[in-house]
Amino acid sequence: QVQLVESGGGLVQAGGSLRLSCAASGRTFSIERVGWFRQAPGKEREFVATITKSGGIAYYADSVKGRFTISRDNAKNTVYLQINSLKPEDTAVYYCAGSPSWPLQLRPQDYAYWGQGTQVTVSS
Numbered sequence: 001q002v003q004l005v006e007s008g009g010g011l012v013q014a015g016g017s018l019r020l021s022c023a024a025s026g027r028t029f030s031i032e033r034v035g036w037f038r039q040a041p042g043k044e045r046e047f048v049a050t051i052t053k054s055g056g057i058a059y060y061a062d063s064v065k066g067r068f069t070i071s072r073d074n075a076k077n078t079v080y081l082q083i084n085s086l087k088p089e090d091t092a093v094y095y096c097a098g099s100p101s102w103p104l105q106l107r108p109q110d111y112a113y114w115g116q117g118t119q120v121t122v123s124s
Helices: none
Strands: 002-007 010-013 018-026 033-039 046-052 058-060 068-073 078-083 092-099 118-123
Touching (some): 002 092, 018 033, 018 092, 046 068, 058 068, 078 092
Parallel strands (some): 010 118
Antiparallel strands (some): 018 078, 033 092, 046 058, 068 078, 092 118
8 A cells, every 4th residue: 555645735925935745655666656636625626746756757737837846756755846936826735646657647536545635825
């Protein structure tokens, strides 16, 4: 089994920055890709960014390009999401998710493993 634990969320003012972390443990060798998703109250879970374990190939939702950066440290089994120029509409619970498949995956149902989420709240 794989366990994912997010951290780094919090309350920040608009324009601020946060770095979210996603630490994996267990059968981490089974993960080929990690994605970040977010879910705001009353809305569906939406894709934010994803990165491959091998090669570090990243892909972003159009809504976050230029402000969010996903990266990984394979030695630490950790994936990061750097969020800059935060906006109130970025307020959501942010989840990381792991997939055993390498090809690009953008849907929540494509990911087999999920963390518990970390809350990001941006005040205006």
